Structure formats: C-alpha cells, structure tokens
Amino acid sequence: MAMTQRRLAGRRPERRSQEKYEAILDAATAMVSARGYRAATVEAVAARAGVGKQTIYRWWPNKAALYVEVYAALVPAARLQVEAGDLTAELRHCLRQLFQIYREGPAASILVGLIADAQDEPAAAEAIRQGLIVGRRALLLEPMRQAIKRGQLPEDFDCERACDLIVALIWYRLLSGQRGPDDDFVETLIDMALRSSG
Amino acid sequence: MAMTQRRLAGRRPERRSQEKYEAILDAATAMVSARGYRAATVEAVAARAGVGKQTIYRWWPNKAALYVEVYAALVPAARLQVEAGDLTAELRHCLRQLFQIYREGPAASILVGLIADAQDEPAAAEAIRQGLIVGRRALLLEPMRQAIKRGQLPEDFDCERACDLIVALIWYRLLSGQRGPDDDFVETLIDMALRSSG
Amino acid sequence: MAMTQRRLAGRRPERRSQEKYEAILDAATAMVSARGYRAATVEAVAARAGVGKQTIYRWWPNKAALYVEVYAALVPAARLQVEAGDLTAELRHCLRQLFQIYREGPAASILVGLIADAQDEPAAAEAIRQGLIVGRRALLLEPMRQAIKRGQLPEDFDCERACDLIVALIWYRLLSGQRGPDDDFVETLIDMALRSSG
Amino acid sequence: MAMTQRRLAGRRPERRSQEKYEAILDAATAMVSARGYRAATVEAVAARAGVGKQTIYRWWPNKAALYVEVYAALVPAARLQVEAGDLTAELRHCLRQLFQIYREGPAASILVGLIADAQDEPAAAEAIRQGLIVGRRALLLEPMRQAIKRGQLPEDFDCERACDLIVALIWYRLLSGQRGPDDDFVETLIDMALRSSG
DNA sequence: TGGTAATCGAGACGGTACGTCCCGTCTTAAG
C-alpha cells in the first residue's frame, strides 16, 4: 500500500489508469477465488484483466505485492474497528468481522499464499511485513491499550504478547487446514488472549 | 520410517539401495542448508546426490514427502522426550532441544518450506499432517496428560488447546521471520501454555 | 528531403520543429554509431533525442524510413559526383568517396541494417527502393552513359549490368562481414565493371 | 551442421530424439513457407512441431543456427554437383539446380532471412559463415580449378573473384527483391564470371 | 490578444516473443 519499493520510486502513480488498476485487482481477486493462489499467476491475472503482463509489473514488483494490495482491499481496516468502550466487545467485533470476510471471499487464501511466498522471496516477505503486519497490528493493540487506560486490564498486561497469540492462532488455524475460523474460535481467542499475561 | 506411502505398495522396497537412499537424504539436507528450501529442487537434489531424478520420484511422490522424511531424521522424537515427573521440566527439555536443533541445522527452514508447500499441494498437506502433526503432537500432549493424572494440573485443563497454542506460536515465530527461537521463548511458551485454560 | 511520405499529406510539415527534426536525426546517427543498427530502436533514439516516441512516428512511418533519411544525409550525392571527362576517374572518385564515408561513420551499418529490415517489412523495402536505389543509381549510370557518348566505351556496353555488378559486390562485401571497403576494392570494382560486357 | 557452438559442447547429439529433430526441421520449413522467415519464431516453430521451446534451444543456440540446418537440408550439395568435364556445363547445372530449389521452396527466403539476422547477431553471422559460406564455396571453386588444370581457363584466372561475383549477384538479386532467379540469370552469371579476370 | 488547435515530452498501454527455469514423465545405454 505504501509504494515504498525502490524500483517503483520513479513511477508516478497518478498516471496509472484507474480503470486498468481496478481491472487488475478484480481479476486477481477472481482468479484466487476460482483457481487458488498458486494458479493465480501474473500471466493468468493479466489475461483475465485484459491487460499486458508489463502493466502489472509496471506497478507491482511481484505477485506478492499485488496480493498484499488485494488483501488490503478485501479486508478494509474500517470494517474491523469499533469504539465500544469495552475490550471484549471490541475484540469480538474485530475478529467476527475478520472471520466473516475470510468465510465470504478469498482473503484467507490470499493470506495463506502470501505467508507461503514470503518464505523464500525476501521481497514478498517485506511486502507482507509492511502491508499486513505493521499496519494491521494496531487494530488489536489499540483496544488493549485503551482498556489498560480505562482500568479494565491490569497495568502490566502484555499487549504485544496477547496480540501475537491471537495472530499466531489465526495463522495456525488457516495454515494447518483445520476447520475454518468460526465464531466459537473468536471466543476461544479472546479467552486465551486475556489470560495470556498479567 | 520407510514404506508408509500406500502407492508404493506394489514395489519391493528391499530393492531400494540403502546407499542411494542415504545419499539422497544427505543431499537434500545439504541443499536446504546451502541454498534454502525453494532452491532445493528435486533436480538439484538429484544432481547433488549423483542420482537420477527418477530415482527420487520412484520412492517419494513429491518434494514434500521427501522433506517430511528429512525433517523426521533431523528432529528425532527420542531427542525431545524425557521422563522427569514434572511438566515444566519436561516441556522445557522438549522445547529447548527442539530449538537447539532448529538453530543448528536446516530443520526450521524445512518446516517452514513444508508449511508453504502444503498450501497448494494437497499431497504435501497430507504428508505434513501424517508425518509431522499426528505423530509429533504426542510429545507435548503426553506430558500434559500425565501431569493431570499426577494432579499437577487441574482436571479440566485443556491439553489440546495448550498444545495448539505452543505449536501456533512456534510456527508464527518461524513464519513471520522474527528472531529465531531462543531459550527465553521457551519460558514464554510454557508460561502461556499453562495459563491457557483451567 | 522532407515531405515525401504520402501518408503525411494532411499534416503541415512547416509546423514540424526544425530543432527537433535535427535532434532526432542526430540521435539516430549517434545511436547507430554507439550501439549498432538493431539496438538503435525507435525507443532509444527518442530517449536520446529527448523526444517522445510519438514525435518520431509522427514524421516517419517506421524506423527504416527514418534511417533512409539518415543515410541520405550521411551520403550526400554531391560528395560522390565529379565531372572528369574520364569514366575510370569518375568511378574512382565516386567509389573512393563512398568508401571513405563508410569508413568514417555509421553509413555502412545503416545500409546493411536497412537491407536486413527490408526483407520482411514491405514498407522498409519500399523506403529503400525509393530512397536509395532509384535515386542513387544515376551516380554510376550517368558516367557510363557519357562514356559511351564520348566513345570511351563500346556502343553495346551494358551499363545496367555493370552498375548492378558494382552495387552487388559492395553489398556483398558489407553483408558478408569481410574486410571493410578499401581503395584496392575500388580498383577491383572498376576492373570488373568494365569487363562485364561488350 | 558442425555443432561447434561452445554451449552445446557437453551435449550428446546421439541422445537427441530423431523423431523430434525431424519434426522441428519440418515445422521450421513449413513455417517459413507459410508465414515468412520473420514470423517463423522459435515459439511458433515449437508449437507447430508439437515440441517444447526448450527442446529447440537445447540443440540450437538460436534461430539462425536452426535455419542454417534447414537451409542445408533444402539445398543438398549433392544436388548441385556434376562431373561434366566442361566448366560452363558444370556451372550451368549447379546454378540451374540452385535456382530451381529457390523457386520450389522457401530456401531463398531462409537465405535472405539469415543474411538479415547475421547483421546484428554475431552468433548468427558465425553460423552462416560456417554453415553456408565455407562449405558451399567449393561447389563453385572446384569446377573452376579443374578447368584451369584442363587448360580450359587461363592459368591466372582469379577463381575467388569469379566466385565472389556469382555469389554477390545472387544475393543482390534475392535481397533487392527483383525478379526471382531464372535460367536467363544463369547465363548472365556464367558470362560475367568468365569475363571477370584473366 | 486571447482562444484554439496542433505539437510536444513523457510514458502507459495491449501485445508478441524472447530465452530461462523447473516441473514430473519418459527414454536410453551402461551395468
């Protein structure tokens, strides 16, 4: 999202065709839904979008960067946030919304594919770190910090640890191919997170 | 270790050359160490082992199955087990040994590569589930169950949940490319596992 | 020199910037000298001239047409003509001058590139025929015809045949990548041309 | 034909599939006939031959090398040679046969394409020099040398020059896109060659 | 002199081919 890749430094994104841009993201989304992350090659996405391969490579350095953007579009932060004044309620909202999105569309497949890609493509790893981890963490961390301020959590509660726990368990559930993430899982996550320290 | 693949039923594994078999596992291990999991293609492993590609495909259905076996050899269950009569001591021993192995050699890279492969190759997924999850889980579960029997853990302690938590956090640490697994992490894991329910 | 392209009839060439026009020809010349005819793509010439690609395509239908013009500028007819009253002297002057030009700059590379391009681009073939053959032939034919009139050559001397012979041998020497055209070659050409019929 | 390219040094041509080899040469021939030399891309030839691209690149370093071999197959030296005891008869036979082949199939197109390719691909240039010039020259030179021995040509007749003249005029006729090579042209060539020195 | 139209640079665009890599299967010759 941040367009920080060196090789795109000179590009002027305002010149990019909005139409093509959307066609590419749409095609990428559709391809994953239809045939899975691996089969959603740059070549296939380009063909489906009615676009030259170069047009994709012009704006994204690799498949991972493209799909970080697709993921971000599918999982808008706004949809996960809520101000409830109550930690459990806020986490419940965030996670239920997230899992709903995972169940509705290909976002989970994309996340899993990106994690896989990241293992041997440093560029992909960086794209993920920047696009998914850094930005998204606050969605969980912030409510916890607020809760401490409000006195709903002990002062020494380890927010980072709780946050890692939640993300780790979600990743594990997706990666190990167990049942999809459901609302029961939300309660388990919240329960475990709140117990994790303090 | 050998002969778990159903599809090789008709073959006569006794005819497999023990020498070549070891050469292949050694080459596979060396390749991952030297160039990483992705670059350790079947082609490259065969070349390094001085073996035809077909010889690998004859005995393993795919790269993942081969590396499940390499992983199992690198992380022998025996090295992780200990009978201490104390849950914390047993978990500490198991996890410290595991992390030591991860730090010494390519086992962690292999695990991560396998997880990645599993995402779009059902065969790889199955190989992992059979080879890594099913068998390995007992190493954590058993000590916990014993601890319940000994009264060191409450009756209603959720061993599965605690076990998932440990594995999930290990995977997350490896996959997210944070710092390697160290002895501090062992203590964190034990602490979190023991808090996770009850 | 300008405005021979029929297809530009509707344009008003007087609006073409003389400055840009020369910058393009200069860049085209420089590119061939520096990197050869093939590498002197329209894209590269435009970049070197500090000009948009479209500006080139606006005034020349294709690369060949552009280089016919560059060639014509590098090999001005005036430099090859002389009125000596003696066929051998006139041919010698013409050919020596031509070879000197070939040795000095990229004209030979351009000629060879154009011949190559002409083989599968009818447009290039036509550009060559119009720009190089039709106009240039007279430089050799005229002196021969004068020589016949002066009685220095037999009445039945086949000027066309002699002319073809000279051009063919020059092309062959350039195309076959043998030694460059030198003054010895001039004498060979004249000798062979004068023997070719009669 | 000589398989002297460095990068093929390690290959063992006896392992090449004769069937595929012929399919490739056939497809290459057919492609030139059907769509011309330029359009006969390696990709298109591979597709038409029902072969992977790699299979072509495995045995030929580039398109030019492939087509040198196609040309050699289309214009077998045996078909051009004859022992007549008479120079004119031998040259006439050679050239008439050659032109017949040019008129029948795509050999001329290939020659022209190769000459064009040679201008900016040193590899192609070398393939041509080795495959076409070095080997083929003897077909013209030998009869001339025999004629000198038999006293049918003066001792000081310059065979090289005569040979260059013939080849140059053939190339020129093909390259300049004039009328195809016919039997009249054979007589012109012989006449000019015999006059060219001595 | 201000409007308007063409030209300009820059470069995005769909497309085609490139030459390389590796997959998993098939073939060959040596042992």
Next chain:
DNA sequence: CTTAAGACGGGACGTACCGTCTCGATTACCA
C-alpha cells in the same frame, strides 16, 4: 531390471520493444 543421465512437453517467469494511445504543458496561428 535398475540405474544415471538427461531429453521431453508444458507452463510460467520477468524483460524488451513494438506501434498506438492518453495525458498536461507548451507553442504558434488566427480571429
């Protein structure tokens, strides 16, 4: 009959240019 060596069809990679097109920003003509 097994082996190593590696050829094979296939599919995707990421790059290079092609020739066309779309942008604003000049520029030059004409009203």
